[in-house]
Amino acid sequence: MPKKAAGLTAAKVSKAAAGRYVDGNGLRLLVRETGVRFWIFRYTLAGRTREMGLGRAGSEPGAVPLSEARQTAGELHRLVRSGVDPLARRVDERAAAKALAQQTAIRGVTFEQAAERFMLANRAGWKNAKHSAQWTSTLKTYAYPHLGDLPVADVLTEHVLAVLTPIWTSKAETATRVRGRIETVLDFAKTTGLRAGDNPARWRGHLSNALPARADVAPVEHHAALPWNEIGGFMVDLAQQPGVGALALRFAILTAARSSEVLGARWSEIDVDAALWTVPATRMKAKKEHRVPLAPAALALLADAARLRLTDGPNAFVFPGAVPGKGMSNMAMTMVLRRMKRGDATTHGFRSSFRDWCSEATSYPGDIAEAALAHVVENKVEAAYRRGDLFAKRRDLMTTWADFCGQPQARPAVKLVTRTG
Structure with missing residues (x-):
């Protein structure tokens, strides 16, 4: 039989001085020097004595009265006698309650x-x-x-x-x-x-x-691309087109750049003395800075673009739109092709024309052409070992490409342009 509670009364609980007071079944009253009173359940299990708080003692709102503390201590005393650790069970119950609350919250998210x-x-x-x-x-x-x-x-x-x-x-x-x-x-x-x-x-x-x-x-539809041996004749026609859009398209072809990179180009990215255009990572598809070597033809085109500058400052667009301080729309270069009635070509397709020319009309290695197009190396092992951007070799390639674009006659047969550097 559990030991009957003795030694404490409701009056003593409320008036006892600082100290510890035993009631029974492991129940103790702890009174601190500040007058704050707590219930403690003290028990021994497997040779180890532990204490478990049962709340603030007293009769005021929020406190645990003596009768309730005795009832709780009696239940805990029976648990201990059956071999259950009350503190361990409390930890488990709280963890389960927390998990249930989290699961309930999760299931509420659609x-x-x-x-x-x-x-x-x-x-x-x-x-x-x-x-x-x-x-x-x-x-x-x-x-x-x-x-x-x-x-x-x-x-x-x-x-x-x-x-x-x-x-x-x-x-x-x-x-x-x-x-x-x-x-x-x-x-x-x-x-x-x-x-x-x-x-x-x-x-x-x-x-x-x-x-x-x-x-x-749904077979993949590729961007319409002009055959590489027709680029020279097309560039002659394109040079006759007025407006900034035509200049931007010529620049895109000469640099084999994406339309978004060209339309967003700012003068701060251009180093004329070094014949270099540095496209920041924020504007690149692969989120990696891309250096573009500028052939003499591309530099001459930039000189024409400089004469069209509407605003000063390094942050000005190389190819400005109609609204001051704004670049051209994404459709600007496409509209040039439409005016030329060239349904057989797209802005992005000129990158394919460049790549085909590299493969079919030159002996430049494929990795140099891919680097010129700022394509990501898919092979992770190869990418890990490729530290540089092949810039010197790409400068030679882009100069050769610009020279080819300046030749209006079509080439009926493949002719290799040999480069060893």
Whole structure:
């Protein structure tokens, strides 16, 4: 039989001086010098004596009265006699309660809310507002109707397929982007503790078993590219076109640069004396600074562009738009091609023309051509050993390319341009 409580009364609990007072069944009253009173349960288990706090003692609101403290001590005393450690059990109960609260909170986060958190966390690193708008638009149009209100922790393969199946063959490119964005949101949710397990939107080894490959339902469409042996004649026609857009397109062709890199070029990036254009990492697709050697023809073109400067200062655009302080639109160079009625060419396609010329009309190694195009080395081992950017060899290559672009006659046959440096 448990020992009957004795020695304490409600009056003594409220009036006892500083010290420790025994009641029974391990219950003790602790009174500090400040007058603050606490209940303590003292017990011994496996040869180890421990004390467990039971709350503030007294009869005021929020305090534990003597009767309740005795009842709790009696229950804990029985636990100890059965071999259970009350303190260890309290730790386990609190951990379980915390886990349950976390799980409840997690299950309250929907896929749409997780997507919004991801976009908020990553928006600053995206190139422009258009990219952010595309994310929001595609998810809102295709993913949210099926997944938006679903707890992100509960998204399964069947839910992802419900989004993708209706558009997989009819809108292959869009469907591919939607799948990738769903996968990214779910990866983010797992990283932030909102879900667990494999990603049901992953392609390789998963959805690839349920959906046909994109190439089978919608062959990749390449940018229209002018044959390399027609570049010279095209450049003659292009030189007759007025406006900054035509200058920018000529510069893009001579440097084999992307349109976004050309349209965003500022005079602070140009070193005429060194015949060098340095594109900062923030404007490069691979987020890595790219040095572009400028051939004499490209420098002459920049001299023409300098005469069109609307504003001074190093931060001025090399190819300014109609609005002071603004660059040209993304469609500026495309509109030049339309005016020329050249439906057989695209701005990006001239990069392909350059690459074909490198392969078919010269003996420059492929890695130099790829470096000129600022392509990322896919082979991780090769990338680890390639420390430089082959700049000296690329200067020779770009000068040869500019010279070729200045020859209006078409070349009916392949002629190798041999370079050993």
